[in-house]
Amino acid sequence: MSSTLVIHAHPRPGQSVVTQALFDALAPMDNTALRSLYSLYPDFDIDVAAEQEALSRASLIIWLAPVHWYSVPALMKHWIDQVLAHGWAYGGDAHALRGKSAWWVASAGGTEAMYAPGGAHMRPFADFVAPIEHTARFCGMHWLPPFVVHGGHSCSAQQLAEARAKLVEQFTGHQRTTLKTLEAQP
Ligand SMILES: Cc1cc2nc3c(=O)[nH]c(=O)nc-3n(C[C@H](O)[C@H](O)[C@H](O)COP(=O)(O)O)c2cc1C
Numbered sequence: 001m002s003s004t005l006v007i008h009a010h011p012r013p014g015q016s017v018v019t020q021a022l023f024d025a026l027a028p029m030d031n032t033a034l035r036s037l038y039s040l041y042p043d044f045d046i047d048v049a050a051e052q053e054a055l056s057r058a059s060l061i062i063w064l065a066p067v068h069w070y071s072v073p074a075l076m077k078h079w080i081d082q083v084l085a086h087g088w089a090y091g092g093d094a095h096a097l098r099g100k101s102a103w104w105v106a107s108a109g110g111t112e113a114m115y116a117p118g119g120a121h122m123r124p125f126a127d128f129v130a131p132i133e134h135t136a137r138f139c140g141m142h143w144l145p146p147f148v149v150h151g152g153h154s155c156s157a158q159q160l161a162e163a164r165a166k167l168v169e170q171f172t173g174h175q176r177t178t179l180k181t182l183e184a185q186p
Pocket of ligand 1: 108111152
C-alpha cells in the first residue's frame with residue numbers, strides 16, 4: 001500500500017472536537033504518518049528539510065485542519081509558504097511533489113445552508129477551495145475533492161461517528177487509487 005502523510009494543524013488541539021475526531025480516525029490507518037504542526041512548531045519555526053523529507057516519502061498527502069477565515073490556520077499557511085519552496089516544489093525543473101495526491105480534510109463551523117446564496121457565507125464552500133486547490137495543482141499534484149464536515153460547532157456524536165466512517169471509507173479508496181496510479185507509472 002502506498003504511504004500517506006497527514007499534515008494536521010489545530011491551534012488549540014485540546015479544544016478541538018471535529019478535527020480531533022478526524023485525526024483519531026486517520027491515526028491508526030496503515031502506512032500513514034502524522035505530523036501535528038502546532039505540536040512540532042509552537043514557535044512557528046518550521047524545520048523545512050524535515051517536512052520536505054516527510055513529503056518525499058508519501059504519495060497521498062492530507063491537509064487536515066479547521067477552516068479559519070475561509071482558508072487553513074496560520075501555521076498551515078506558513079508551512080505552505082516555507083515548505084513548498086521554489087526550486088523544490090515548483091520553478092525551473094523542480095517537481096518534488098509532482099504526481100502525488102493532495103486531499104484537504106476540513107472542519108467548518110458554517111453549516112451547508114450557511115454556505116449558500118442567502119446564507120451567512122453567501123457562497124458554496126467550493127468557491128473557497130480554489131487557493132488551496134491551485135497551490136497543489138501548481139506543484140503538479142493530483143487534487144482530490146475536499147472532505148468537509150460542516151456545522152462543526154454543533155455536531156452530534158452520531159454525526160461525528162458518521163463523518164469518521166465516511167472519511168475512513170474515502171481514505172481507503174484514495175490510498176488504493178494512489179497505489180494503482182503509481183504502479184501504472186513507467
Ligand atoms: C480564527 C477562526 C476563524 C474561523 N473561520 C471560519 C470560517 O471562515 N468558516 C467557517 O465555516 N468556520 C470558521 N471558523 C470555525 C471553525 O472552522 C470551527 O470552530 C472548527 O471547524 C470546529 O472544529 P474543531 O472542533 O476541530 O475546532 C473559524 C474559527 C476560528 C477560531
